[in-house]
Every structure is written in C-alpha cells, then in structure tokens.
Amino acid sequence: MSAGKTTADHPFAARKSLNQFNNKLFTTVVWVVGICTVIFIIALLFLILEKGLPKLDWGFLYGEPSEIEEGGGVGPLLFNSFYVLIISLLISIPLGMASGIYLAEFAPANKFIGFIRICVEGLASVPSIIFGLFGIVLFVESLDMGLTILGAAVSLAFLNLPVLTRVTEEAIRAVPQEMKSASFALGSTHLQTIRRVLIPVALNGIITGICLVAGRAFGESAVIILTGGVTSSGVMWDFNPLSPGATLAVHLWYVQSEAIVPDAQLIAEKSAAVLVFIVLLINIVFRVPLWINSRKMR
Amino acid sequence: MQTIASQTLIDIHKLNLYYGTFHALKNVTMDIPQKAITAFIGPSGCGKSTLLRTLNRMNDMIPNTRIEGKITIGGADIYSKEVDVETLRKKVGMVFQQPNPFPKSIYDNVAYGPRLHGIRSKQKLDEIVETSLRSAVLWDEVKDYLKRSALSLSGGQQQRLCIARAIAVNPDVLLMDEATSALDPISTLKIEELAQELKDKYTIVMVTHNMHQAARVSNQTVFFLNGEVVEFSDTEKLFSNPRDQRTEDYISGRFG
Ligand SMILES: Nc1ncnc2c1ncn2[C@@H]1O[C@H](COP(=O)(O)OP(=O)(O)OP(=O)(O)O)[C@@H](O)[C@H]1O
Ligand SMILES: [Mg+2]
Numbered sequence: 389m390s391a392g393k394t395t396a397d398h399p400f401a402a403r404k405s406l407n408q409f410n411n412k413l414f415t416t417v418v419w420v421v422g423i424c425t426v427i428f429i430i431a432l433l434f435l436i437l438e439k440g441l442p443k444l445d446w447g448f449l450y451g452e453p454s455e456i457e458e459g460g461g462v463g464p465l466l467f468n469s470f471y472v473l474i475i476s477l478l479i480s481i482p483l484g485m486a487s488g489i490y491l492a493e494f495a496p497a498n499k500f501i502g503f504i505r506i507c508v509e510g511l512a513s514v515p516s517i518i519f520g521l522f523g524i525v526l527f528v529e530s531l532d533m534g535l536t537i538l539g540a541a542v543s544l545a546f547l548n549l550p551v552l553t554r555v556t557e558e559a560i561r562a563v564p565q566e567m568k569s570a571s572f573a574l575g576s577t578h579l580q581t582i583r584r585v586l587i588p589v590a591l592n593g594i595i596t597g598i599c600l601v602a603g604r605a606f607g608e609s610a611v612i613i614l615t616g617g618v619t620s621s622g623v624m625w626d627f628n629p630l631s632p633g634a635t636l637a638v639h640l641w642y643v644q645s646e647a648i649v650p651d652a653q654l655i656a657e658k659s660a661a662v663l664v665f666i667v668l669l670i671n672i673v674f675r676v677p678l679w680i681n682s683r684k685m686r
Numbered sequence: 687m688q689t690i691a692s693q694t695l696i697d698i699h700k701l702n703l704y705y706g707t708f709h710a711l712k713n714v715t716m717d718i719p720q721k722a723i724t725a726f727i728g729p730s731g732c733g734k735s736t737l738l739r740t741l742n743r744m745n746d747m748i749p750n751t752r753i754e755g756k757i758t759i760g761g762a763d764i765y766s767k768e769v770d771v772e773t774l775r776k777k778v779g780m781v782f783q784q785p786n787p788f789p790k791s792i793y794d795n796v797a798y799g800p801r802l803h804g805i806r807s808k809q810k811l812d813e814i815v816e817t818s819l820r821s822a823v824l825w826d827e828v829k830d831y832l833k834r835s836a837l838s839l840s841g842g843q844q845q846r847l848c849i850a851r852a853i854a855v856n857p858d859v860l861l862m863d864e865a866t867s868a869l870d871p872i873s874t875l876k877i878e879e880l881a882q883e884l885k886d887k888y889t890i891v892m893v894t895h896n897m898h899q900a901a902r903v904s905n906q907t908v909f910f911l912n913g914e915v916v917e918f919s920d921t922e923k924l925f926s927n928p929r930d931q932r933t934e935d936y937i938s939g940r941f942g
Contacts, residue, residue: 564786566782566784566786567786567788567789569744569782569786570782570786570787570788570848570851571788571798572744572747572775573742573744573775573779573780573782573852574775574776574779574798574799574802574851574852574855575772575773575774575775575776575799575802575803575855576772576802577772580802584798584801584802585788588789588790589788589789
C-alpha cells in the first residue's frame with residue numbers, strides 16, 4: 389500500500405496515470421470495436437461467398453434463366469446489371485460532376501443556392517423506392533414505354549445524381565485555395581484551372597464517390613423492380629434498351645419470393661455470391677488508377 | 687528628385703482600392719523602374735500585398751473590391767476593357783508567401799504554364815523546363831528526379847520551384863509576396879541571390895517584412911503606412927537618410 393501511496397504522491401504520477409488509464413481504456417475499446425466490426429464483415433462475406441462461389445460455373449453465369457425447369461442460368465440478368473449500371477453512370481457521372489463543380493465554383497453565395505444545396509442533400513437520403521415510383525410515373529405512365537432497361541437506368545441515374553453532386557462539390561471545395569491562386573497567377577482561365585488542377589486533385593474523393601454509387605446501383609433492387617420489371621428478355625447480348633430490364637439483384641429477390649423453379653434456393657445462393665463478388669471487384673477496379681497515381685506522386 | 691536610373695515600367699497613378707467600405711489603398715502614386723528590384727516595406731496590414739495583387743489583377747477574384755485610378759505597365763492601362771487578364775498574368779508572374787507547388791511531378795509543375803499557353807512539343811517543353819530550373823538555381827538538385835512529386839522537395843526547394851514555374855511562362859514582371867518568410871536563412875539567402883540574378887531580365891517587385899532583406903537586395907524601397915506611400919526612394923538613401931520622420935521611426939524599429 390505504502391508503495392502505491394508514494395507513487396500517487398509523486399507530483400507527476402497522479403495526473404499521468406489517470407490520463408494513461410483513460411488513454412488505454414479508449415484505445416482498447418476502439419480496438420475491440422474495430423476488430424469485431426471487421427470480423428463481422430469478413431464472416432458475412434465468407435458466408436455469402438462460401439455458399440455460392442464453389443458451385444459457380446460458366447453455364448450458370450452465361451446461361452439463360454428458366455421459369456420451370458432446373459438448371460437455369462443468369463446470363464441475361466448479369467448482362468442487364470452491367471448494361472443498366474453503365475448507362476446510369478454515363479448519365480449520372482457527367483451530370484453529377486457538372487452540378488457539383490457548378491455548386492463549388494460558380495454558384496453565387498445566396499439563399500437560393502443554399503436552398504438548392506439543402507434539396508440536394510435531402511434527395512441524397514430519400515429512399516430509393518421513391519425514385520422507383522418517380523420512374524413509373526415518368527417512363528411507364530407518361531411516356532408509356534413499359535418496363536425497360538432504359539427506364540431503369542435513367543431512374544437509377546436520378547437516384548445517384550444527388551450523391552455524386554454532393555461528393556464532387558465537397559471534393560472540389562477541399563482543394564486548397566493556394567493551388568487555385570497559383571494556377572490563376574500563371575494566367576490560366578477558370579476552365580483550365582478546373583480541368584488541370586481542381587479535378588485532378590479532387591479525383592480521389594470523386595472516385596470514392598463513384599465507387600460508392602456504382603456499388604449501390606449494382607445492388608439496387610427497388611428502383612429496378614418498379615421501372616425495369618422482374619424479367620429480362622431471356623436471351624444473351626440483347627442490347628435493345630427497350631427490352632425488359634431485370635438485373636441480377638432483382639432476380640435474386642424474384643427467385644426467392646416468386647419463382648417456382650425447384651432449384652430457387654441454389655440460384656439465389658449463387659446469385660448472391662456473384663453480386664457480392666462483382667461489387668468488390670468494382671471497388672478494386674476503380675481504385676487501381678488511383679493507386680498507380682498515388683505511387684507516382686509519393 | 688529621385689535618382690532612378692532606368693526606365694519606368696509600371697506607372698501607378700492615384701490608385702484607390704476599397705474592400706467593401708474599407709479604404710485599403712489611398713491615393714497611391716509611384717513609378718516602378720524596369721529591370722530592377724523594388725521592395726515594399728511597412729507594418730502588417732498596411733496594404734503591401736493588396737498593391738502587389740493589383741498589378742496582376744488577382745484582386746479581381748476578391749468579391750466587393752472597388753478600384754479607382756490607373757495602372758499602366760509598359761504604357762498599357764491594365765484595367766482597361768480590352769485587357770485579357772490571362773494574358774496580363776502571363777506577363778506579370780507571382781510567387782506566393784507559402785510555397786504552393788501543384789501535387790504533380792517537378793517537370794509538370796514547371797511545364798504547367800507553358801502548356802496552358804499552348805506549347806505541346808515535348809522538345810520545347812523539355813527546353814523550357816531546363817532553362818527555368820537553371821534560372822531558379824534548382825536544376826542541379828533535381829535534374830535526375832524530374833518525374834518525382836514536387837511535394838517531396840524541401841520548403842526552400844519548393845519555393846525555388848515556384849519561381850521556376852513563374853518564369854517558365856516568360857513574364858516581364860515578377861511579383862514576390864514575402865517569398866522567403868517561410869524559409870530558413872540558407873534558403874532565404876539562395877532566393878535573394880536568385881533575385882539579384884533575375885533582375886537583369888525581369889522587373890521584380892517584392893514585399894518583405896525583413897528590412898535587412900530590403901536593404902540587401904533591392905534597388906528602390908517603398909515604405910507604406912495605412913495604405914499610403916510614405917516614402918519611395920533609392921534603397922540606400924531610404925535606409926541611410928530617410929526624408930520622413932515616420933520612415934525613420936519604422937526602420938529604426940520604434941514601431942511596426
Ligand atoms: N480580402 C479582403 N477583404 C477585406 N479586407 C481585406 C482583404 N484583404 C486584405 N484586407 C485588408 O486590407 C488591409 C491591407 O491588407 P494587406 O494584406 O494588403 O496587408 P499587408 O500589408 O500585406 O500585411 P502583411 O504584411 O501582414 O501581409 C488590411 O487591413 C486587411 O485587413
Ligand atoms: Mg501581405
């Protein structure tokens with residue numbers, strides 16, 4: 389006891405030990421929570437991939453789905469997933485980046501723009517099914533197009549637009565003012581500064597946003613069910629944008645809840661594995677150029 | 687009255703500048719000579735940077751600024767309607783207080799300006815990069831690492847890179863706003879020597895807080911107080927024999 393007392397009496401000991409205790413406690417808590425989260429995520433991925441991946445074969449990935457018999461594939465649905473994703477990104481990336489750059493660089497600082505900014509933020513967190521309903525009203529009812537790939541892609545683009553706008557605006561704003569000044573002082577126009585300094589420096593943030601959005605779009609089901617339907621045209625390489633637009637994520641839901649094929653469970657497991665695998669792949673593929681770039685810039 | 691040997695390049699006449707309602711420059715009139723170093727000194731907040739920024743119109747980007755009076759460079763009014771600010775800034779380069787290289791390679795930093803102004807040929811760019819880096823006395827230190835990131839350089843090297851970047855667009859005038867204030871004495875000395883060499887080719891206007899620096903490097907010195915020019919004369923004369931009492935007080939360290 390006496391030994392403990394002398395340490396406590398030491399002028400530096402008391403505060404230090406309390407702070408150190410807090411510090412240790414905090415560090416431990418952060419570590420434990422972090423490790424638990426990582427384990428949980430890895431376990432989840434493992435469960436999904438472990439059930440589906442070993443049973444995968446080209447016949448399943450490439451094959452046409454069947455309504456009644458066993459052994460149907462998901463070829464056209466997988467194709468639709470990529471087709472819808474690419475069309476929606478082709479629409480939402482340019483528009484989202486343009487509006488983000490507008491808000492960061494050109495928009496006047498007034499109440500109206502402030503209001504627009506709040507709207508964008510709000511839209512970014514609106515449930516996706518609302519965008520699906522919007523898609524129905526626009527494509528199925530007003531334009532009378534039926535359930536199509538195009539309708540699904542455009543509705544998805546609307547869903548992703550606010551997020552991309554936000555992310556771009558934030559990333560562009562985060563570029564230090566000194567860099568802009570340096571560019572202007574060398575005689576660059578505003579457009580040149582945006583193209584050669586702001587976008588390259590902000591690219592990391594923008595690509596992270598695109599990854600997020602692409603992953604979400606690839607796995608989105610509510611919007612697609614309402615605007616693209618639950619079936620595909622059933623044949624491979626159907627590039628017609630007016631074909632029915634069910635994607636793999638929708639198919640996963642469909643076989644689990646509606647389909648009457650005997651091997652629905654198996655198809656669902658394999659589809660889930662493919663979905664997760666591809667979303668991971670999208671994240672890696674988009675990041676490779678960034679890694680190369682940051683290695684160069686070290 | 688002033689014994690300014692060389693020709694006037696920049697002529698500032700009755701210049702007034704307002705930030706909103708704040709009167710930052712009051713009736714500033716001066717002739718800045720060609721191919722010489724002119725130093726602006728004065729206490730913090732007296733408007734040195736503001737005046738410097740009027741010369742390449744970087745003030746245009748600050749909202750609510752209003753400017754009256756006239757500035758001509760080489761006889762041309764830089765605030766007239768026909769002026770293209772990009773062309774003006776190409777002719778009037780600027781080096782900032784903090785080194786601010788782009789997060790690109792050393793080569794791309796120097797080539798940034800020439801590329802903006804339409805130079806595409808690899809051979810031409812190589813040539814410009816080399817001569818600019820040589821002029822900025824950086825070439826020997828970086829010639830083997832041109833593809834490396836500019837951010838890997840030391841602060842002093844970065845500032846010399848910024849000078850190289852500014853002279854790569856072949857300006858007539860070089861504005862330096864406390865370009866050495868973030869640097870150690872050795873880098874500072876290097877940049878001062880550099881300025882001495884560059885004045886044969888460029889008209890240099892530098893803001894400095896360091897009176898010894900002004901005395902060491904400049905040919906003319908301007909002393910500002912609260913947005914007004916108190917005294918403008920040859921550096922030697924201003925420091926040895928100031929005309930105005932306030933100048934004397936400032937340079938002898940009694941205020942500011
Ligand atoms: N963007 C601005 N908006 C409003 N006022 C400003 C702005 N920039 C500068 N000022 C004001 O104008 C005056 C002159 O500023 P300036 O930056 O030119 O001073 P300075 O002489 O360069 O000072 P320092 O030596 O500290 O850099 C200061 O009083 C400052 O508060
Ligand atoms: Mg200043």
